Each structure stands twice: as C-alpha cells, then as structure tokens.
Amino acid sequence: MSRGRVVIRNLIRQVAKRVRHSAAAIGVVVVAGVVLAQPGEAQARYAALVMDADTGTVLYAANADTRNYPASLTKMMTLYMTFEALDQGRLTLHQRLPVSRRAQGMAPSKLYLHAGETISVQNAVLALVTKSANDAAVVLAEALGGAEWKFARMMTERARALGMKRTTFRNASGLPNRHQLSTARDMATLSRALIYDFPEYYHYFSTTRFSYNGRAYGNHNNLLEEYRGTDGIKTGYIRASGFNLAASVVRQGRRLIAVVFGGRTARSRDQHIMALLDKGFAKARQLRTIPVVAPPPRKPVQILRTASKADEVKVAAAGSGVVPVPPARTGIQQADRTALRDKVARVVDGLPVPGYGRPEEVQVAARETSNAEGRYAVQVGAYRDAAPAHVAAVRAGNAVPQILGTSEVSVSRIRGDQGPLYRARLTGLDRTDAERACRALVAHGTDCLVIQPRGGVEVAFNAK
Template sequence: MFRKSAFALFALLVTVVFAGLSSESAQARYASIVVDADTGQVLHAVNADTRNYPASLTKMMTLYMVFDALENGKLRLDQQLPVSKRAAGMPPSKIGLKRGETISVRNAILALVTKSANDVAVVVAEALAGKETTFAQVMTKRARSLGMSRTTFRNASGLPNRGQKSTARDMSRLAKALMSDFPQHYHFFAVSKFSYKGRTYRSHNKLLRSYKGTDGIKTGYIRASGFNLVSSVERQNRRIIAVVFGGKTSKSRDRHMVKLLDRGFKKIASQGVKKIPQVPGRNPFQAPVVTLQIAAVPPAATQKAAPKQPVDLTAAQAPNTGTPKTEPKAIETAAALPKQARPVKPLMPSSQVAAVDGLETPIRGDETLTNDWGVQVGAFSRFSAAHSSARSALAEAPVPLRGAKVAVQRVDSASLGTIYRSQLTGLYEKQARDACAALKAIDIDCVLVQPEAQGSN
C-alpha cells in the first residue's frame, strides 16, 4: 500500500515538473508584434526580437525569392519545374509529388501558400539554386538586405533545424516587403483553397474566412516552434501586419491574433488618422499646394493589389498574368521531359528587384499629348495614409499606367486644416480618364486632375 502511494506521489511530482517545464518552454517561445503598415509604427510588441523557430513562415521567404525570379525573367508562371528524388522524399506537409514529375511555377506558388507543401519548397529551391542548402544561403543574404538582421535560414521549408531562426519583428518586415516589392503577386496569399490533380487543398490560414479584411499571409508549425502566424488585414484604407510565434494550439493562436488585431485597429483609430471625403471638380481643395513627395513607382505590366476577400482557386482558375492556364500532364521519366521541364540551370537571384513598366495606352489625335494629367484617389489627414492609398491604387488599377508617379500633395485649408492629397501623376489624358473609370468600377474613389490643377513637380 505504501509503495503504491509513494509511486503515485512520484508520478504526480513528475507530471507537475514536466508541466511546469512545458509551460516555461511555451512562454519562452511566445512572441508577437503588431505594426501599422502605413506608418511603420509598432502598436504592440512582446519578445519581438527573440529568435525562435519560424517553421513554415520560412516559405514566405521562399516565395519572395520566387517572385523576385519572376520579375527578373528567370522564371515564368507557366514554366515546368522538375521533381527530384530528394524533393519527392520530403516529409509532410506535402502534395505527394513523385520523382520525374513536373509542376508549374504557378501551382508551386499555390501549393506553398495553401498546403505549405515541403516537397514543393525543395522543388523551387533546387530550380533556383541547384541545392536547397545553397538556396538557404541566398535566402539568408536577401533577408539581411531586407533588414531581417536576426534571421538565418537553413532550408526552404521550415522543417526542424537548430540553426533556422527568426523573430516576430523580422517576419513583419518580410510581410511588408512582400506587399511593397511584389504587389502584383501578393494576391496569391489570399487564396483559401486550390485544386491540383483531382485533390483540393485548403489554406491553414483560417482568418482568411473568419476575420474581415484579412488578405494573407502565412501559418507555420513544428513542435519546437508552436503555432505561428503572420496576418495582414486592411480596413478603411488602413493596414495592419501582425505576427504571433509560439501559440499552444492553432485555435488559441488565432483567437490571440484576433485580439491583437482588434486592439491595433482601435489604437490607430484613437490616433485620429482619417480619410477626408473626395471633392469632385477640377482642383479638389482649392488652396496653395506644396508637393511634399513624388516618388516614381513603375508598375508591373499586370500589377494587381491583394484581393479584399479570400479567393478560391482551382489549378485552371489560378491567378493568370498572361501565361497559359493549363497544367501539362506529368511526365514519368526524365528522358521524356519536355524541353522546359528538363533540369534547369540554377538561377541565383540578383540583389535588385527589376521593375517592369506597364503598357502604353494609345492616345487619340484629338486628345492632349502631354503627360501632366493625373488622378486623385483620396485626401487624408496624414501623409503616410495618403502615400499608401496612392500606392495601393497604382497596384490595383485594372489598366496599365506607364510612367505613373505616386504623389502626395499638402494642402493647408482654413476649414479642414492640413490635408494630404493622394494622387497618381505623370499621365496622358486618356490614361487618366481610363484609370479613373476603371478605379471607380472597382469602388475606389477617383477624381480627374487636369494639368492646371496639379501642384508643381
């Protein structure tokens, strides 16, 4: 009897000790940060610079490298990438690629975003750098150039590796870089499901469906990290990026993320940043104008901003930027691979992201032939909000805007105080008129700004 009691007491003590250690471990790996994406202001931070395991948040960086290669012409969305024996042998999460098969870059992106497929991560790494270890070195170098000073990558997937570490702050910087550097590709992160070879894969990011305004970006989990999440939410022209590391469960992590986002938007609202209603007319807010900043932002040829709502895509319905939609059938042997699917030469990313101009908009003979027209897409009480609004409009415009410049103009109004007008300038008349019509069609406020109405450049 005494022995049984002693054993029971010992078991209880062991349970308590291990529970305590587990709790301490979970507490040690917890980190979070909430950032106003428009201003860069940190709204909340706990252990934001503590190095933790990023898990599949790593694939955000892998996708950054893919987008960079697309913009530099080193990859195409319809390009077929070969599957190696090593890639096929990766542990789950995966989509079950087999050695000798191929997968298009477009479907590789979708598999990484939704299924967080480890086999696909290796396919991409080998296509871009020959070996995954080499790719990880390039990833780390690029991450450092983005300001991710406390991040080191050892693989492309986020699978366990003692040397693979990052921080909540660094991941928020990566999320922002994905949006600002590749607005034409960021919409992939809004995909909530896609179908491939008869199977449908749903995104692990449930906030896409449950939290209004969420348009990305990525979840992550390994046992050593806990449940990680990077979220981007836009409401009333304001965007917040939030990161959580070390959640105990996916549900508790999501609940915590919602609380952080709610608090973040409340804090922004309390700071008095507001959007001022558009006033139609030749020169909105008649007053002396001082151009505060004009930054050239050459848009990509088919540049689109992130969707406001999550998107469901099959392989045939996936985002298309002008390349074929169909997925060629898998080829079983390397010898039978089509030319574009043969092992590709490693593509080492350049240190710069190449900008791609839009297409020329034809001009009729009876129209103004000077490019000093513009469009106004908002007026705000803060410069940062106006600048963000103009960049978003440039990204979302359904028509090409070659030569468009993001311009923020300050107006001192006696009745409204200081106003920052959000404009796209440097347009020809037809470009400006077409842009305004197209923006209005997708519910973006727009006022045509004629040459004499603009401030000095």
C-alpha cells in the same frame, strides 16, 4: 482484487492533483481566454508584434526582436523570391518545373511529388500557400538557385535588403535547422513587403482551397474563414518553434499585420492573434494616421521647390511633427501594371552628401544618383524611414498606372547630422511622361518633382 483497483485509482488521483499544482507553479497567462506560456522557460520562443501596414507603426510588441525558429513562415521568403522572378520574367506561372530526388525526399507536409515529374509554378505557389508543401518549396528553390543551399543564401541576402536584420535562412521550407532563425518584427517586415511589392501575386495567400492530382487541400490559416477581413498570410510549425502565424487583416480601409511565434496549439495561437488584432484595431482608431514615427522635437520635411544647378532642394517646416505622405488607400489596388516594383531596394550610402542641419534647406549632390538607363524620374516625397518612402512611391504608381506602369520604385538615402532622409522615386521615364505623371499626381493631392537623368531636379509640381 476490487480493493486493489481502488488503491490504484486513489494513487492516480493523487499524482494527477500534484501535476495540476506543478503546472500552476510554472505560471501561465490567460490572454482573452487563450492559455499561452509566460515568455520564459521552454516557451521563451513566444513573440508577437502587431503593425499598421501602411505606416509601419508598431501597435504591440512582445519579444519582437528575439530570434526564434520561423518554421514554415520561411516559405513567405521562398514565395517573395518566386514572385520577384515572375515579375522579372525569369519564371512564368504556367512554366513547368522538374521534381528532383531531393524534393521527393522532403519530410511532410508535402504533395508527395515524384522525381522526374513536373509541376507548374502556379501549382507550386498554391501548394506552399495552402498545404505548406516542403517538396514544392524545394522545387522552386532549385529552379531559382540551382541548389537549395544556394537559394537559402539568396533568401538571406534578400532579407537583408528588405531590412530583416536578424533573419538567417538555411532552407526554403522551414524544416528544422538550428541556424535558421528570424524574429516577429522581421516576419512582419516580410509580410509587408509581400503585400506592397507584389499586389498582383499577394492574392494567392487568400486561397482557402487547392486541388492537385485529384486531392483537395485546405489552407492552414484558419483566420481566413474565422476572422473578418483576413486576406493572408502564412502559418508555420515545427516542434522547436511551436505554432507560428503571420496574418494580414483589412478593416475599414486600415490594414494590420500581426505575427505570433510559439503558440502551444494552433487553436490557442489563432485565438491569441485574434485578440491582439482586436486590440490593435482599437488602438489604431485612437491614433492619427502618420507615415512614420519620428522623435517628438523633429519638424516635418516636405519638398516644395528646387533652386539651382547645385540641386538645392528647398524644404519647409510644418507643424504636425511628421513627414507628409499621400492619403491611405482603402486596401491593395490591383493596378494594371507589370513592373512597378522595388526590384532591388538600393539605398545609396557612404557618399559625400552634406547634411540637413537646418529645417529650411537640404543639399543634394548631383552625382549621388543617376536614373535608370539615363532616364527621367519623379520624386514624391522625402521621409525619415525607408519603408514609408517605399510605400509612398508604390502608392504614386498605383495612382497613375497608365503613366507609371513601367517605371521602377527607387528609394535612396541622404545622410545628414540629424539622421537620414529617404527619397521616394519612380524611375525609368522620359521627360514627357515624368511631367505628365507629376501633373496627374498633383491632381491626386501629391507634391511631385521631375528629376533629370543626371539626378538634378528640373521642375516642381506642388499640390494646393
């Protein structure tokens, strides 16, 4: 009997040895002490991206445009839609929402809500951020879309409006659906939109602990307590996706967003994303902060003054190779405003607008845009990408919230033979407030144009 055990033990050792050799043959890569599968085989789902949040500059990318399963990163869009509804007054934080039988029947992770009871919007938000509760996600989806499948369509439409070109949503939670796909780049775009579009709600993502009905739930995002400067965003996991994470970190006034898809374990994912962020901050320190990555031969475009009723906008070439924007902020400012937001990021396209073939002049058609409700607007720059135009407009509103607190961000595009220009505007002002805002922005070092209700430029204010 004893001899038989020895034989069995030896057989087990031989099998284990062969398994170890097979694992080595498959090939793994060790990144900063973290074992991640090579992008290939079943782990083709691995993807990562690190981005400078202020400028949109990509500091690292691997399979960033490969479509993978987002899992509970999906809930970031559910929360984006919820914050938008709060911002527009369609929901309130203390409003109580009914729990349906469908919500009750959701698979874990969940709060185990019961059909017929209610939950406040704020508690539902916190449940998504911390517990990643699928039942709470359905409650929000049904409140905003009537049915979860209708809400998923709304989510996909909003994704397209935000520039998430390779994302399709089929539910509000991220539970398995083979048609629900996204990319690391798109999830970084969504993270950035949450940060800049809803600074008054983004702080929920930094919640480390949430109590509901006598039970305490911790946040699955371990970086909040393990990696200095982390202030959000969201984790995700289903078997088909592996361990996903979108993280936002602020250090010395610089914010980076990192996204990882397909970690083998939560721990290896966390270690890997921290290593990527370390390298990202090191690389960012070596780069000059710029608003947009432009092709080297291009000259910057800075609006200086106006010309005539034909709405000719004079621009001048400078020597830095990029389009100027206001200085970077040292983090997200909690401005006391309620509606400074890109409620609908409308990009005007397909209009007969002349190009900007020469660097000294841009022709803008007076009929291209009219300001909201026939009111004045201010313009704080023209950019070669929509994202920094949006950031510049939000920054301008943050700089003078006492004047621009009820204005709306508007980004419109002028098409030309050298590519588009995106105009950063804040709309919905009267003439007096528009001029006051421009004077205040000039004091902050930002050039500013007062835009008439019919789209014409009335006066230019130039920072010295």
